[in-house]
Amino acid sequence: MVWELGVSRATVWRWIRRLAADGGRTSALVPRKRGRQPGTAAISGEVEALIKEHLRRYHLRRERASLSRVVTEIRIACGERGWRAPARRTIQRRLDELDERKVMKAREGARAARERFAPVPGKNVADFPLDVVQIDHTPADIILFDSFERKPIGRPWVSLSIDIATRMVTGYHVSLEAPCSLSVALCLTRTVAPKAALLTDLASSAPWPAPGRPRSIHVDNGSDFLSRAFQRACTAGDRSQVPTPRAPAFRRSH
Numbered sequence: 577m578v579w580e581l582g583v584s585r586a587t588v589w590r591w592i593r594r595l596a597a598d599g600g601r602t603s604a605l606v607p608r609k610r611g612r613q614p615g616t617a618a619i620s621g622e623v624e625a626l627i628k629e630h631l632r633r634y635h636l637r638r639e640r641a642s643l644s645r646v647v648t649e650i651r652i653a654c655g656e657r658g659w660r661a662p663a664r665r666t667i668q669r670r671l672d673e674l675d676e677r678k679v680m681k682a683r684e685g686a687r688a689a690r691e692r693f694a695p696v697p698g699k700n701v702a703d704f705p706l707d708v709v710q711i712d713h714t715p716a717d718i719i720l721f722d723s724f725e726r727k728p729i730g731r732p733w734v735s736l737s738i739d740i741a742t743r744m745v746t747g748y749h750v751s752l753e754a755p756c757s758l759s760v761a762l763c764l765t766r767t768v769a770p771k772a773a774l775l776t777d778l779a780s781s782a783p784w785p786a787p788g789r790p791r792s793i794h795v796d797n798g799s800d801f802l803s804r805a806f807q808r809a810c811t812a813g814d815r816s817q818v819p820t821p822r823a824p825a826f827r828r829s830h
Contacts, residue, residue, distance in 0.1 A: 619662050626653055627662060627670050635671065636682035643668065702740040709746055709790035711737045711763060713755040713798075720752070735763040739786065740794070746786040757803040764793075 595601070630650050634641040641649075647664050654661040681689035702708040713735045720729045733755055737747040747767030749759050766774075771784040793810060795801040 619666065620659070622657075623654065623659055623662055624670075626650060626659075627667055631667075631671060631674070632682075636674075636679060638683055640683060643671065646671075705739055705741050705744075705786075706746075706788050706790045708740040708792045708794050709737050709767065710740055710794040711735065711760060711801075712796065713759065713800075716750075733759070735759045737763050737767045737790075739790075742786075744786050746790075755798065755800050757800050757805050760800055760803075760806055 627650060630646055630653065634646045634649060635643075643664075647667050650667060651661040677689050677693045680692055713733055715731045716734050717731075719731055721727065722729055730752055732750050732752050735749040735751075735755060736745055738744070739746050747763050747765070749763040749766060751759055753759070768787065768789055770787045775782070775784060800806070
């Protein structure tokens with residue numbers, strides 16, 4: 577057999593041991609790459625534990641240290657114990673193998689990790705226009721300046737009402753004041769009112785077919801939406817839909 581296969585006797589015995597170890601499957605005879613096989617550790621268990629501890633101490637925290645700092649600390653600790661220090665790429669691999677959710681929880685908090693990785697419990701769905709209108713506020717990505725003194729005034733707040741079914745903006749309000757019940761009221765007024773006069777004032781020929789009373793208003797739990805005036809108005813018209821407190825996923829649509 578040795579002469580027929582053109583290999584040494586040691587190779588034949590090595591193949592036999594592979595077949596025996598793999599239950600006789602011929603795939604055990606597939607040529608293997610030279611060097612260390614995948615899954616085998618090149619460092620001791622003590623060094624592995626040291627790497628894990630230093631990653632937890634220096635990297636899994638809000639004021640995390642750089643990878644170079646972690647590598648330096650690990651090498652110093654190994655030198656003090658007389659151990660062979662791991663290579664930088666070994667530490668980088670251990671860092672890449674960490675669970676992303678645990679890393680975000682340690683660095684940015686449980687809430688950020690939950691919002692990033694927790695499953696979305698549901699969607700806000702509407703079948704017809706004005707079935708559900710969602711209202712929220714955001715600071716505009718612009719800084720306004722005083723036209724006389726050229727000093728910054730601040731970022732304006734934009735309140736938007738968006739129809740879930742059509743994804744069309746049905747109303748808006750812009751103010752330099754922080755969002756309040758007045759901002760909500762003015763935004764809703766723009767939502768309900770016809771848009772023709774506004775488009776004429778803006779010298780715009782673009783169509784905006786979005787007037788009318790929404791059947792349901794979807795909001796978060798901001799203080800402006802929890803005001804007595806807003807709650808009374810929604811209760812009188814049966815048009816309030818408030819999500820679970822501190823559950824941003826309920827504000828998502830489609």
